[in-house]
Amino acid sequence: MKNNPALEFAKKNMMVIALVIVVIFFSISTGGKILYAQNINNLISQNGYVFILATGMLLCILTGGNIDLSVGSVVCFVGAVGAVMMERNIPFIAAVLVMLVVGMLIGMFQGFWIAWISVPPFIATLAGMYAFRGFSNVVLQGFTISVENKAFLDIFGGGATCYIPDFLHGGDFNITCMLAGIILVGLYICITVGGWLKSRKKGLTDKVQTSEILRLAAVSALFLWIFYKLANYKGIPTVLIWIGLILVLYGYITKYTAIGRYFYAVGGNEKATRLSGVNTKLVYFIAYANMGLLAGLAGILTIARQANAQPTFGQGYEMDAIAACFIGGASAYGGVGKVTGMIIGAVLMGVINQGMSIMGISTNYQRAVKGVVLLVAVLVDILSKKEKA
Amino acid sequence: MAKILLEMKNITKTFPGVKALDNVNFQVEEGEIHALVGENGAGKSTLMNVLSGIYPYGTYEGDIIYEGETCRFNTIRDSEAKGIVIIHQELALVPEMSIGENMYLGNERGKKAFIDWGTTYAEADRYLKMVGLSESSKTLVREIGTGKQQLVEIAKALAKNARLLILDEPTSSLNEEDSRALLDLMLGFKKRGMTMIIISHKLNEVSYVADKITVVRDGSTIETIDNHDHNIDEDRIIRGMVGREITNRFPKRENVKIGEINMEVDHWTVHHPLYPERKVVDDVSLYVRKGEVVGIYGLMGAGRTELAMSIFGQSYGTLTGGTLKLDGKEVRLKKSPRDAIRHKIAYVTEDRKGNGLVLSQSIKINTSLANLDSLASGTVIDKDKEYQVAEEYREKLSIKTPSVEQLVGNLSGGNQQKVLLAKWMYAEPDILILDEPTRGIDVGAKYEIYCIINDLAAAGKSVIMISSELPEVLGMSDRIYIMNASKIIGEMKASEASQESIMAEILKSGRGA
Numbered sequence: 001m002k003n004n005p006a007l008e009f010a011k012k013n014m015m016v017i018a019l020v021i022v023v024i025f026f027s028i029s030t031g032g033k034i035l036y037a038q039n040i041n042n043l044i045s046q047n048g049y050v051f052i053l054a055t056g057m058l059l060c061i062l063t064g065g066n067i068d069l070s071v072g073s074v075v076c077f078v079g080a081v082g083a084v085m086m087e088r089n090i091p092f093i094a095a096v097l098v099m100l101v102v103g104m105l106i107g108m109f110q111g112f113w114i115a116w117i118s119v120p121p122f123i124a125t126l127a128g129m130y131a132f133r134g135f136s137n138v139v140l141q142g143f144t145i146s147v148e149n150k151a152f153l154d155i156f157g158g159g160a161t162c163y164i165p166d167f168l169h170g171g172d173f174n175i176t177c178m179l180a181g182i183i184l185v186g187l188y189i190c191i192t193v194g195g196w197l198k199s200r201k202k203g204l205t206d207k208v209q210t211s212e213i214l215r216l217a218a219v220s221a222l223f224l225w226i227f228y229k230l231a232n233y234k235g236i237p238t239v240l241i242w243i244g245l246i247l248v249l250y251g252y253i254t255k256y257t258a259i260g261r262y263f264y265a266v267g268g269n270e271k272a273t274r275l276s277g278v279n280t281k282l283v284y285f286i287a288y289a290n291m292g293l294l295a296g297l298a299g300i301l302t303i304a305r306q307a308n309a310q311p312t313f314g315q316g317y318e319m320d321a322i323a324a325c326f327i328g329g330a331s332a333y334g335g336v337g338k339v340t341g342m343i344i345g346a347v348l349m350g351v352i353n354q355g356m357s358i359m360g361i362s363t364n365y366q367r368a369v370k371g372v373v374l375l376v377a378v379l380v381d382i383l384s385k386k387e388k389a
Numbered sequence: 390m391a392k393i394l395l396e397m398k399n400i401t402k403t404f405p406g407v408k409a410l411d412n413v414n415f416q417v418e419e420g421e422i423h424a425l426v427g428e429n430g431a432g433k434s435t436l437m438n439v440l441s442g443i444y445p446y447g448t449y450e451g452d453i454i455y456e457g458e459t460c461r462f463n464t465i466r467d468s469e470a471k472g473i474v475i476i477h478q479e480l481a482l483v484p485e486m487s488i489g490e491n492m493y494l495g496n497e498r499g500k501k502a503f504i505d506w507g508t509t510y511a512e513a514d515r516y517l518k519m520v521g522l523s524e525s526s527k528t529l530v531r532e533i534g535t536g537k538q539q540l541v542e543i544a545k546a547l548a549k550n551a552r553l554l555i556l557d558e559p560t561s562s563l564n565e566e567d568s569r570a571l572l573d574l575m576l577g578f579k580k581r582g583m584t585m586i587i588i589s590h591k592l593n594e595v596s597y598v599a600d601k602i603t604v605v606r607d608g609s610t611i612e613t614i615d616n617h618d619h620n621i622d623e624d625r626i627i628r629g630m631v632g633r634e635i636t637n638r639f640p641k642r643e644n645v646k647i648g649e650i651n652m653e654v655d656h657w658t659v660h661h662p663l664y665p666e667r668k669v670v671d672d673v674s675l676y677v678r679k680g681e682v683v684g685i686y687g688l689m690g691a692g693r694t695e696l697a698m699s700i701f702g703q704s705y706g707t708l709t710g711g712t713l714k715l716d717g718k719e720v721r722l723k724k725s726p727r728d729a730i731r732h733k734i735a736y737v738t739e740d741r742k743g744n745g746l747v748l749s750q751s752i753k754i755n756t757s758l759a760n761l762d763s764l765a766s767g768t769v770i771d772k773d774k775e776y777q778v779a780e781e782y783r784e785k786l787s788i789k790t791p792s793v794e795q796l797v798g799n800l801s802g803g804n805q806q807k808v809l810l811a812k813w814m815y816a817e818p819d820i821l822i823l824d825e826p827t828r829g830i831d832v833g834a835k836y837e838i839y840c841i842i843n844d845l846a847a848a849g850k851s852v853i854m855i856s857s858e859l860p861e862v863l864g865m866s867d868r869i870y871i872m873n874a875s876k877i878i879g880e881m882k883a884s885e886a887s888q889e890s891i892m893a894e895i896l897k898s899g900r901g902a
Contacts, residue, residue, distance in 0.1 A: 199773060256772065258765045265758055268747035275704060275736065275744055276759035276812070277727035335749045 009211065011384055015329060015344045015377065022348060026355030033358050034351070037233035040226060045157065045305065047350040048239040049075065049298040051343065053321035054328075055250045056294035058342050059287045061325050062254075062263040064270065064334035066121040068288065070110065070128030071295045071321060075314035077132040078103045078299030080139040083147050083309035092152040100296040106132065107292015108285070115284035129318070137311045146308040156304030157239035164236040174235035181227025185220045192216055239301055246294070251339040263287065267334025323370065324349060327377040349373070394419040394584050395440075395473075395553060400451035402435055402444060409435045410449070411608040417553070422575060422585045424599035424616075426592065427630055428858060432608040433588045434478075437555050441475040442468040455553075472552030476542045478561055482530045489513035489526035492545040516544040520574060536567030543574070554578070555586045560594060561690060572598050590688050592623045592896065604629035627892045639864030640840050643847070647867065648679030650717070651851040652734075652820050657711035659699040669695040669706055671875040677820065677851040682842060684866030684883070685855045686891060692875040693855045694739055697822045701736035702729035715820075730759060735818035737809055739825035739855070741802075745809045748798035752790060752808050753779035755797050759816040782811035786841060803834025810841060821845060822853045827861060839865060859888045873898050 010017060026034045033039065053071050060066045078099045085095040110128050113119040147153065153162070168175040196212075230236055254260040265273040266283045274280045298317070303309045328345025330337025349370060356366045395417040402410040410432050417423045425433045439449050442462030453460045455471060462468045465475075482491045489510045498512065499505030513526035520540045524533060530541065539559060546554055556575075560568035568591075575585055575598055589595050595602060597619060604611040604626065611629055614621060659670035670692050677683045687693045698705035700713065703724040713720050715732060722728045729736070738744040746755050756779045757764055764775050779793040786807040790800060797808055806826065813821060823842065827835040842865060846852050856862050862869055862883075869886050871879040871894050878898040881890070 199776075256770055257768045258761045258770055259768060261754065261758075261761060261770065264750060265747050265754070268749040269743075269745075271744045272738075272747055273758065275701070275726050275738065277725070277730040277816075278758075279725070279727065331749070335747065 014380055014384070015327065015341065015348065018377075019344055019348050019351070022351055022355070026351065026358070030355060030358045034355050035229075037229040039354060039358070040229045041233050041237055043347075043350050043354055044240050044243070045162075045237050046354075047346060048157070048243055048301050048305070049317055050320050050324055050346045050350065051243045052246055052294050052298045052301065053317055054324040054342050054346050055246055055339065056291035057318075057321040058325050058328075058330060058337055058339065059250075059254075059263050060121070060291055061322075061330045061332075062267045062334055062337055063284055063287050064267045065332045066114070066284075066287070066334070067318070067322050068110070068125045068128075068291045068295075069122065069318050070106070070125040070132060071291065071298070072314035072317035072319075073129045073132035073136065074103060074106050074292060074295040075299040075302055075317055076136040076309075076311065077106075077139065078296045079303040079309040079313055080136045080145070080311070082300060083145040083303055084139055086147055086149045086152060087145055092149045095149075096152070096300060099300050100293060103296020103299060104289055104293040107289040107295065110292070111285040111288030114288055115281040121288075133311075136313075140309060140311050142311060144308050144310045147303050148307070153304055153307060155238065156242070156300050157237055158304035158307045162238045162305075163234045164238060164241070166235055170231075172232075174231040174233075177231040177235040178227055180236060181224055181231070184227075185223050188223070189216065189220060239305070242297070242301060246297070247339060247343060254339055259283075259286065264335055267331075267336070269335075320346075320349065323374050327374060329377075329381060331381070332378065345377070391418040391420060393417070394456065396452075396454040397436070397440065398452045398454065400436065400439055400449060400453075402439055402449040409608055410439070413451070413605075413608070413610050415603060415610055416613075417584060417586060418601075419584055420579065420582050421600040422579055422587060422598050424595040424602045425586060425588045425605055426590070426595055426602060426626060427605035431605045431630075433605050434557060435608075436605065437475055437557060437586070437588065440468065441465055441473060441555065469549050472550055473555070474546040474549050474551035474553070475555040476546055476557065476559065478558040480535070480538050480542060480562075482538055482541060484531035485529065487527050487529055488517065488524065488533075488541050488544075491530055491541065492516065492526070492548050496549060512548065513544070516547045517541070519547060520544045521570070535562050536564070536570075539563060539567070539571060540574075543571075551583070553584045553586070555588075557588045558590065559587065560589065560591060568594065592626050595626070596621050596623060602626060606630060623896060624889065624893075627889060638836070638860065640836065640843055642682075642843050642867075645680065645846075645867070646849075647681045648849065650676050651679045651715070652677050653714040653717075654700060655712045655714070657696065657699070657713075658709050659695055659706040660709055662706050665707065668875055670699060673711075673872075673875075673877050675870055675877060675880075677853055679819075679851055680846050680849050681867050682846050682852045682854060682865055684862035684869040685853060685872055686857070686859065686862040686869055687855075687872035688857055688895070691872045693872050694824055695875075696872070697736055697824055697853070697855060700729075701734060701822065702726040704729075704736075730816055730818070733817070733819040735759075735813040735816050735821045737813050737821065737823045737826060739828060741805055741809050746797050746805060746812075748796070750797065751794045752783065752788065752797055752800075752811075753793040755808050756782055756793070756811045756815055759812050778815060779811075782815060786811055786814075787837065801830075801834075803830040803837070806830055806834070806838060807841075810838070814845070818850070820851045820853070822855070824855045825857065826854060827856075827858070835861075859891060862891075863888065871895060 023034070057068060057071070060068050081102055082095045082099040085098060086092055106128065110124050113124045114121050147158070164176060166174045166176045254263065262273065262278050262283045265278065266280050270280055302313055324346035325337060325342050326332065326345070327348055328337070328341035328343065330341065352369060352373060353366055356369065393416055397413060397415040400410050400413040401408070413432070413436060415436065425436070427433050438444050440453060442465050445463040446461035455473065460471065483494070492513045493509050497504050498508045510526045517524065517526055520543050522537060522540050522544065524537065530538060559571055563571065572594055575587070578585065587595070587599065596616065599616050602614040602616050602621070604614070614626065614629070653676040655674050657670055657673040658668060661667040661669050673696055685693050695705050699708055702722050704726050713722065720732060722732060742748060747758065753775060757775050761770065764771050764778070776793065783790065783793055788804050788807045788811070790804065797805060800808065826842070827838050842852055842854065854865060863886060866883045869881045869883055869891070870877050871891055873895050879894045
């Protein structure tokens, strides 16, 4: 059988194509409502936690399909601690630091058992899931505690002013937002093209693939369009900055650093990696410590968005994060998966949720559809690999 | 002449890149014990896997004729239904289940939705008595020793109404006494009309039980020797096993300049990681000089890999005694491969897929894995340099691939082995321990690997090559250590060694033990 280039392309970009189809479907079925500026804005704000948690989850999954079930509870616990601190007028910066540190300590605690005592991650984090849900209730004493610190809400994207103000006063059109978008896309193009030129100069690659140019163009256009839409609404939601920072940072770590490389290597073949002189236990530990840290950040974003902390926050967050990774092409056996894939997975789920909400479909059906999407995504992944073997 | 029970005709089985069986013909008479002998990788186990349906009909060429009819086995179940039962070298018992549960696993007594435990245990007890075990079938398998577990495997086979029993290295993990008991049990079965095929490396045992001995070499059956009097000369079998002619299968060593002693291991003793009472390396002393290729010959399970891995940062077992000297100075390595790499030792594993390579990643990423520090300024990897390094080694080792971005899992065995070598060469070691560097790869790729080994030695590296292929050890080494049953039992200059003398050395030590 000959390799059909179109088929190869489709296989490689399966989830992107699925996403496009889903978006088109909802555009038609909602009469274009899903593409309204406000809905795009909501898509980002509502799913902020998914992006952050899925980033951490991806690293855990990379190390061998290991998951962290405790993140939902940790989000709630960290949020509860922060809310209580701010209620007692402790400066918000201190509260934020404490929340991040507490998150990371929880991650390190779980990572210790997983890495050095070989407790299966499923069990270690299941224990954490129960324990920290309980502790959250203890800290909040079962009540909802509201968060009123304005600086905190502004910075982490809560309340009415959770947008970057328009410094250039464009009235209905947020010029700052559009400008930021243009600058970002410009930077992206410069860095990518610069990379091409550099490798060409060194004679490493002879030719830039057409598909690479097409992808650059498509991604640039997409980003410009998103920023244009946001500029027509209220501007850049603050939470987008946090999401963007984390995604870029971890995209970089997984691709360009030695530690990032080790997550893949450990998941691909732990023994071979250990025999190559890598401290594999430390790699597991870092994955979970980092997951805790990011759960801390997600906790911050969650209480900021809701402007309060409740004992039920974060329920099911771990599953959303796990699903985003697997839909995004991460292997359930570890060693394979990308930040970009995870982003697509998270967006796909977000779009489906939102599209169905707009159509007025009940949340029960939304869950059922989510389940089907997850199964189909993983099936496609497994079947396309089987064909190769 | 007795009736022919089984005939395998013109069997050919190809794996990607390797012809494992080449037009093999094999006959077994009813009621005999037939031994299959040959070196590791000669094709004995492959032949038996074809017979038992592990390699289903259609994945090989040729015919299996059993009791006069041509058989097409698609699964083990098909062959077992005909009474062909294979007992593999590695015991396939579930330790946490009782003997009875194990014996009827997948073959449960009673109805589909109801296991009749009464019948199960009663029948199991009956078969256990037949193999001479007095244990209750309700005993957990983990509570009995390996010798008895082997007998349970045989009882399990009997419970399947075996008519043709295949035993793959049944005594490899047994001590002398248990081995003898097992062989006598086989002779007892023969009296009752059972037909058996035994695969074994232990020629004295083969000579003791077998009526006929078929020698397999390089995927072909060479000859069948009659042994009805059970007194065959072992040298006669060895000649058949190793009798190929060596003509330019190994590149000539040029500019051999052997320097000073680079690494010295003294009284090295290692215990098994799970069974601390078992010694896997017993008081081993050896040395290697700069620019020298030292061969360690031994059969599988002799303790070669364990020795190598324990030197490589104690990555196997518990070190209980011995010293390691590098360049004349005693060194105590931490229990980490990283420390060994820092001391310029590299271990190239025999199990490239299990312990060597990350198959889901590219050639490039595998090449740099053991020496990523040299590519990372701080923590950020210099991707361009990494690409260049991978390209450099691709060229140097002539790895056949369209690009170094190719996933290692998609390469042939020979090319995978080269990637593994590239990885360790890039770690810039002074001492390379190569464990079965040519296992499972074809002759052409072998030759290329030999050339690489010679180049390494010519560049002043010390090379230790572990192998269970005698011609390879003889053709490549300057000096040879012979290892058997956890000990070094002999040392020879390659120029003075021969296949017969090495084999004789091993057999001598085997009898002595």
